[in-house]
Amino acid sequence: MAEFYTSEGIKALRKLRQLKPELFKSFVDFDEAVFKDGAVSSKMKHLMAITAAHVTQCPWCIDVHTRKALGEGASEEEVAEAVFVAMAMRAGASWAHGCIAMHSLESKD
Secondary structure, eight states: OOOOSSTTGGGGHHHHHHHOHHHHHHHHHHHHHHTSSSSSOHHHHHHHHHHHHHHHTOHHHHHHHHHHHHHTTOOHHHHHHHHHHHHHHHHHHHHHHHHHHHHHHHTOO
C-alpha cells in the first residue's frame, strides 16, 4: 500500500493540477483570498484552520496553517489553545452523537 502521509505523498497533487488546471487554480485563488485579513484577521483564520485541520485530521493542513499562524504572529500558546479547541469539538461531537446510541437502546426491537 502506498504511503500517503509523507512529504512525497502530497506531490501526487501535481497530477490533479495537470488534469484540471483551471479548477486547481480556482481553488488556490479561493484559498488565498479566504486567508487574507478581513473582518477576521489572517492570524485568527489560520488558528481556526489549525482547529479544523485537527478535527478533519489533515496532517498537511496542520503543518501549513501552524507555520502560517506563527508567521502572522501567533504564539505557541495560541496554537496550543487551537489544538485544545479541536479536542473539545471532537469529544463534544462524540458526546452529542451518544444520543443516537441511547435512542437505539430504547428502540431495540
